[in-house]
Amino acid sequence: MLRILHDTNYDFIRWWKVMAAITLAFILLGLGSLAVKPPNYSIEFTGGTLMQLQFVKPPDVGDIRATLDQAGVQGAEIQQFGTNRDFTVRAQNPATVAAQAGGATTISDRIGQVLTQKFGENSFRVVRTEGVGPRVGSELRRGAITAILLSFLITLIYLSIRFEWRFATAAVIATSHDVFTTIAFLKLMHLEISLTVVAGLLTVLGYSLNDTIIIFDRVRENLRKGRKETLYETLNRSINETLPRSILTHATAFAATLALLIFAGEVIRPFAWVMAFGIVTGTFSSIYVAAPVLLWIERKWPRKTGARQSSSTATPTSRTRRSPATATR
Amino acid sequence: MTLKWRLLCILGLIAASVWALFPRTVVERVKRNGEFVYDTVRRVPLKRGLDLQGGMHLALEVDESKAPVPDKSKAIDNALKVVRNRIDEFGVSEPVVQKAGSDRIIVELPGIDDPRRAQDVVQKSAFLEFQITDKTQALEKSLPRLDAVLKDKKIAVATTAGAAAKTDTAAGAGLQSLFSTDTSKKADSSKTDSAKAALGTTGGPGAFSKLVQQGQGMPGEYYVAQTDVPTMNQYLALPEVSAALPPGKVLRWSSDTVSLGNRVYRALYLVDAKPIITGEYITDAKPNTSPTEGNLVQFTMNNEGARRFRTETSRHIGDFMAIVLDQRVMGRPPVIQSSIGTNGQITMGGKDLQAAQDLALVLRAGSLPVPLKVVDVVQIGASLGQDSIHKATTAGVIAIALVIIIMLGYYRFSGALAVAGLALYILYTLAALAGFSAVLTLPGLAGFVLSIGIAVDANVLIFERIREELNHGKTVRTAIDEGFRHAMSAIVDSNVSTALTAAVLYQYGTGPVRGFAVTLLAGIAASMITSIFVVRTFYMLWLNRSRDAQTTLSI
DSSP states (O other): OOOSSTTOOOOOGGGHHHHHHHHHHHHHHHHHHHHHSOOOBOHHHHOEEEEEEEESSOOOHHHHHHHHHHTTOTTOEEEEESEEEEEEEEEOSHHHHHHGGGOTTHHHHHHHHHHHHHHOTTSEEEEEEEEEOHHHHHHHHHHHHHHHHHHHHHHHHHHHHHSOHHHHHHHHHHHHHHHHHHHHHHHHTTOOBOHHHHHHHHHHHHHHHHHHHHHHHHHHHHHHHTOSSOHHHHHHHHHHHTHHHHHHHHHHHHHHHHHHHHHSOTTTHHHHHHHHHHHHHHHHHIIIIIHHHHHHHHHHSOOSSSOOTTTOOOOHHHHHHHOHHHHHO | OOHHHHHHHHHHHHHHHHHHHSOEEEEEEEEETTEEEEEEEEEOOOEEOHHHHOEEEEEEEEOOSSSOOSOHHHHHHHHHHHHHHHHHHHOOSSOEEEEETTTEEEEEEETOSOHHHHHHHHHOOOOEEEEEBOOSOHHHHHHHHHHHHHHHHHHHHHHHOHHHHHHHHHHHHHHHHHHHHHHHHTTTOHHHHHHHHHHHHTTSOOHHHHHEEEOSSSTTEEEEEGGGHHHHHHHHHSHHHHHHSOTTEEEEEEEEEEEETTEEEEEEEEEESSOSEEGGGEEEEEEEEETTTEEEEEEEEOHHHHHHHHHHHHHTTTSBEEEEETTEEOSSOOBOOSOOOSEEEEEOTTOOHHHHHHHHHHHHHOOOSSOEEEEEEEEEOHHHHHHHHHHHHHHHHHHHHHHHHHHHHHHHHHHHHHHHHHHHHHHHHHHHHHHTTOEEOHHHHHHHHHHHHHHHHHHHHHHHHHHHHHHTTOOHHHHHHHHHHHHHHHHHHHHHHHHHHHHHHHHHOOHHHHHHHHHHHHHHHHHHIIIIIIHHHHHHHHHHHTTTOOOOOOO
C-alpha cells in the first residue's frame, strides 16, 4: 500500500509562536492595506451598473473610456474580461449610483447608446447587464455579515453539544482567523468582493471547520483512551494521526479547485482563488490556531471532572456522557 | 440490515434518481433558425437559474418621486397582482413574480431576449382615462394670468439666481423663432392665424403665451414647438402656474408629434380634470390594424362600464373626447357623434403592431395602482449562460478525472470502490436537486465541482481508519467494521456543521448564493449516504463473495 507521511511524530505545536507571528503579520499587512484603501466591492454591494460587452472587433480601450467620459459616465472602470473582444464596464461611483435613482437601467441605457454611436450598430453585443440600487446593496452587505455571524453562533452551539465549550470556542476562533486571513488575501490579490466571493468565503469557513473537527474528533478519542500524556502531546499525536487523511483530502479538494481556477471561466475565478487560499488557511488554522487556543483555554479554565489530560483518570461513565455518538452505536 | 436489503436500497435510490433525472417534455425558449421561440423540448428536469439560461431579473419598488404613497405594503400587494397578470399574459415559461420584504416586487423572466420590452410591460402604469377637451377657451382666458405669474416669477428669479436668468434668455430665443414660424405658417392654415390673433389680443406675448398656439380645428387643442416642450414642462411644474390654470381643467401632452411646415410640434390638450370614465371597466382588449388608422387597440367594457360610458357620451355629443393613457393623449381626440357603449378603440399613431399588442396586454391585465420604479436589474444573454454551463462542465469533468487518479493511485482497489461511490454521489446529488426543483446557478455549479473534491473526504477518513486497524493486526473483516465505526463521529460532526453553515447561507443568501447553498446541502447528504452506506455495502459484497477467504485488502 502506498503511504504518505504515515506514522509520523512531528512536534507541530512547538512552532506555534513562529506560525502565529507569520499569520499575524499577514493579517496585519492585509488589514493595514485595507486601512489605506478600502476593498473593491462589486456593484452588488455598492450599487451601480455593470455591463459585459462583446465586440465584433477588438476595440481600443482608450476609445471606450473617452466615449463614456464624454457621455458623463465618469469614473467608469473598463476591464478586459477573458478575450480581447470581451470587456466589462463598471460604473459604481456615488454619482452614477445616484443617477440610477429614477430607474436601474438609466446608466446602462446611456452606455449602450453612446457606444453604439461611437462604434456603430451591431459592433458589439451586450452579454450581461446588472444595475443595482444602493439600497439593495446595503441590504446584501448586512445579509452577508449576518450570515457569517449566525453560522459562527450555530457552530458554537453545535460543537458545544457534541464536544464541549472549550473545543467549540477553539474551533470558532480558528475559523474567525480564516475570515481575517481570507479578507487579507482578497485585499492583497486585489480581488473584488462579490456575492460569489462571499459564498466562497463561507465555503472556506465550512471547510476549515471540517478540518478542525476531524482533528478535534481524534483529540476527543485520544483523551478518552486516557493515555498518560499532556494535552500538548495528545494534540500533537492527533495531528500526526490524521496527517495522511489531511494530505489526501486537501489534495482532492485542491484538484477540484484547480480545475475550477483554470477551466471554469472568468466569473468563477475569484471564487476559485478564495477556495484555493482557503484550503491553505483552513489547514493551517486547524493546526496552528485551534490547537494552541485549546491548550490556552485548558490552562486558563482546567476541567474539573478529573477528565483532565494529565491526570488520565477519566471514568467510563463520564466518557460516554461526553460522546453520545459513539455510545449509541 | 442484511446485504440483500442494502443492495435493494441502493438500487431503489438509483432507480429514483434516474427517474428524477429522466428527460421530460418542457416548454422552453429555444433558438430555431436564429430566432428565439417557445417550443416543447425534451430536457433533463434540472432548473437552471437566470445566470445559466439567460434572462432578466427585476426588482421593483413604489416610485414616490411624484407623489407619496401612504400604505406602501398594500399598494405593493395590489401591484403584485397586476404585474403577475401581465407576466402571465406576456408568455414566459416559468416566470417568478413575488413580493420581497414589505415593499418590493421581484420579477424573474427566464429566456427573455428583449429586456426593454419586458420592462415596459411590467412598469407601464396603464392608467386609462377618457376626458372631454375644453371648449370654453378657458386657457385663452387664463393666459394673461399665466403670463403675469411667469413675469413675477421671472423678476423674482432674475434677482436671486443667475442660473434661472439663463432659462429666461432661452425662452426669449424661443419667442423669436416662434414668431417667425407663425408668419410662415399663415399660408398653411387660416385657423392657426386666427388663433394667433386670439392669443395676441390677450395683451401681448407673455412668457407663457409665447410658447403655445392654437391647434387645428378642435377646441382645447394647442401646439407647442417640440424644442419648447422642456421649457413648457418647467413652467407647468411651477406651483404658481398650476394654480393659475383654469379650475377643473388639466393640461395633457399628446403622445405623438405633428409636423407642420418644417417644424415639429407636440399637441397640448386642455381637458376636464374629471374623466368621464376610466379603464377599470375594461374586460378585454385586442390589437388590430386598420387600413385608415394604422395600428390600434380595440377594447370592450363590462356592463356597468358600458352603461356609464353610454350615459356620459350621450351628454357630450359633439364634444371631443381625449383618450388619455398614463397622462398622455393617445392619437387625436375623436368627436363624439353618438353615445358609445361597450366597445371602443385607441389608435396607436405611428407605433408598430407590437406596441399595440403590449398595450392591449396591459389593458387586459389592469392598471398599476401605483407607479413602480426598477431598483435592481440583471440581464443575462442566453449565449453567456450556455458558455458558463460549458465551462463549468469542463471544469467538472477535469475535477472528476483528477480525483479518480488520486483515489485509484493511493487506495487501489478500495479507491475503485470510492470512485464507484463517487459516481453514485454525482447521480444522487443531481437527482436531489431535480427532485427538490432547486435552481442550479453558476456558483451552484462551481460548488458542485468543488464538492466532488471534498466528497471523498469521508471515504478517506474511513480508509485511513481501516489502515490503522489493519496495522494493529486485525483481520480484514474486523478492520473494515472498526474502520467504519471509528470514522463515523468525525464524518457526522464535520458534515453536520457544514450543513448548518449551508442552511444559514440559504436563509440569508439571495439568488445565486441560495442556489449554491442548496447544491451544498444536497452534496452533503449524498456524500454521507455514499461513503457510509454504499461503499460499506460494496465491501460487504466483496467480503461475501469468497466467504472469509479475504486475508488481504488492497487499500
